[in-house]
Amino acid sequence: MWQLFVRWFHKWSSPKWFYEMSKPWSFWLGWAALLITTTAIIWGLGFAPVERLQGNSYRIIFIHVPSAFLSEAIYVTIAIAGAIGLIWRIKLAYYVAKICVPLGMSMAFLALATGAIWGKPTWGHWWVWDMRITSMLILLLLYIGLWALHNAMERPESGDRAAAILALVGVVNIPVIKFSVNLVTTLHQPATLKFTEKAPMHISMLIPLLLSILGFYLAFLALMLVRSRIEILRRERKAKWVQQEIEQLGNR
Amino acid sequence: MIKLVQHTLQRELTLAYRRRADLLNPLFFFVLVVSLFPMGITTDLDKLTEMSGGVLWVCALLASLLSLDLMFRNDFEDGSLEQMLLSSAPPQVIVLCKIFCHWLVTGVPLTLLSPLLSIMLALPGHALPVLMASLLLGTFSLSLIGSIGAALTVGLRKGGLLLTILIMPVLVPVLIFGTSTVQAIVLGLAWPGYLAFLGAFTAGAFALAPWLTVAALKVSVCD
Amino acid sequence: MPFENISEFIAMGGHGLYVWLSYAIAAVVIGYNLISPRMAKKQLYKEHQRKLRREQS
Known part of the structure; x- marks a missing residue:
């Protein structure tokens, strides 16, 4: 079993193998993601019932929650990929970690922006120093740090390794940050925002939400594969098969 | 081992003494910025008391972030x-x-300077020992975590600003725990928990930071 | 059905601005993420062609 896993791991960590094998995967994942997300959003916008307390503004949840989930999941992905790169010196893991940074950053931004817009009709303010909002802001700052570090390094290889170390520092810190932010927000504010805690949702709202989360995850996987393939082409451009691949890009 | 520690400490402190003008800059910065706050926000002493810890x-x-960039640069x-x-x-x-x-050479002098500034911000006297204790601990963890950032950016010509961007979000817990300690004692709440x-x-930083810093230094130096 | 007609759907019970603004931002962000790989591919191809031309001349 273990042997099988090791062989599978080695196969997938070769850029060329990955490039070839990920093509059908990204295609099918991409279409599935498009289908599921579109269904979820049409359902959520047009057919899910009105929420009793918040009216129709709650419909923002169908993009807010998936993007918030995804932004955290992507940071963990980056840290795991970076650790794999540091431990086993696998270039492909570094490529994946690198292309995940802008994806995660855009998701964190989306979660913050939709959260702020949702906050206006619900709490009467665009911005509240709520625990989740503050931790999401810090997550966005962590992403910006990773991105800046990648850009600052002259050699992409050192940027990869430096960013992997930074991602590890960040991922160890995320639980501590959440804990400490929770501490400060409960110290200063009376618990007026209690109703933001997950109320038991009606099934007719829960299903489109879960579908939307699934769709966002699938879209992330598809985009990750597509972007990793481009990163392989960019970084391995000295290899012969890569030059042939780039040659073919113009024909499409 | 003890000899190694002794030699390194001696060398570092000698080097620090030779560039003592650089070491004064963070202290000046500290005094300056703290004295800007009352002018910018309010001179009402009651309000100042409330926010002095923060x-x-x-x-x-x-x-102390200002001086982090120099930690490995000369070497x-x-x-x-x-x-x-x-x-x-x-x-x-x-x-x-x-x-x-x-x-x-940075955290300890900043802490020693803080009583003077706390008077300007009308921090109540009984809170002062707690403030100093929290600053001593906090600046140490800042040096620990900051060393990772300093090691990552040491190879870059303009690493100073980048270092701040990298390290700031990771330091949020230090800031929150520190200010909560001071605020708790000012408000008369139980503070030992926050400390x-x-x-x-x-x-935690003490256990992890040296390893990560060495890994980061290897990236910066060997490439 | 929560909405009787299309204008009610657009008004969102008075919250139309907020709902549609956030969906618009989402569309922009996701759209950018979908387009940028294509742009990167084009960029790669262009750079490759430039390199080939340089080698020939």
């Missing part, structure tokens, strides 16, 4: 950093000594 903490963080430029990494001595110990010295959190964070 102001002192934020300014102390910024001031990197004259090549002695490479020698340290190549030598048979455990580099983690050397790095830990450097971190300790950085704290000794304990800060201590736990520092202990």
Whole structure:
């Protein structure tokens, strides 16, 4: 079993193998993601019932929650990929970690922006120093740090390794940050925002939400594969098969 | 081992003494920024009391971030950093000594300066020992975590600003635990818990930071 | 059905601005993420062609 896993791991960590094998995967994942997300959003916008307390503004949840989930999941992905790169010196893991940074950053931004817009009709303010909002802001700052570090390094290889170390520092810190932010927000504010805690949702709202989360995850996987393939082409451009691949890009 | 620690500490402190003008800059910065706050926000002493802990903490963080960039830079430029990494001595110990010295020449003076500034911000007298204890612990964990950032950016010509961007979000817990401690004692709440959190964070940073810093230094030096 | 007609759907019970603004931002962000790989591919191809031309001349 273990042997099988090791062989599978080695196969997938070769850029060329990955490039070839990920093509059908990204295609099918991409279409599935498009289908599921579109269904979820049409359902959520047009057919899910009105929420009793918040009216129709709650419909923002169908993009807010998936993007918030995804932004955290992507940071963990980056840290795991970076650790794999540091431990086993696998270039492909570094490529994946690198292309995940802008994806995660855009998701964190989306979660913050939709959260702020949702906050206006619900709490009467665009911005509240709520625990989740503050931790999401810090997550966005962590992403910006990773991105800046990648850009600052002259050699992409050192940027990869430096960013992997930074991602590890960040991922160890995320639980501590959440804990400490929770501490400060409960110290200063009376618990007026209690109703933001997950109320038991009606099934007719829960299903489109879960579908939307699934769709966002699938879209992330598809985009990750597509972007990793481009990163392989960019970084391995000295290899012969890569030059042939780039040659073919113009024909499409 | 003890000899190694002794030698490194001696060397670091001698070097720090030779560039003592650089070491004064964070202190000046600290005094300046803290005295800007009352002019910018309010001169009402009651309001100042309420926010004094936070102001002192934020300014102390910024001031010691200023000097972080210098932690490895000179050693990197004259090549002695490479020698340290190549030598048979455990580099983690050397790095830990450097971190300790950085704290000794920035964190400790900042803490010693804080009583003076706390008077300007009308911090109640009974809160002062707690403020100093929290600053001592907090600046140490800042030096520990900051060393990772300093090691990552040492190879870059303009690493200073990038270093701040990288390290700031990671330092949020230090800031929160520190200000909560001070605010708790000012408001008459139980403060030892917050100080304990800060201590736990520092202990965690103490255990992990040297290894990560050495890994980061290897990236910066070897490439 | 929560909405009787299309204008009610657009008004969102008075919250139309907020709902549609956030969906618009989402569309922009996701759209950018979908387009940028294509742009990167084009960029790669262009750079490759430039390199080939340089080698020939």
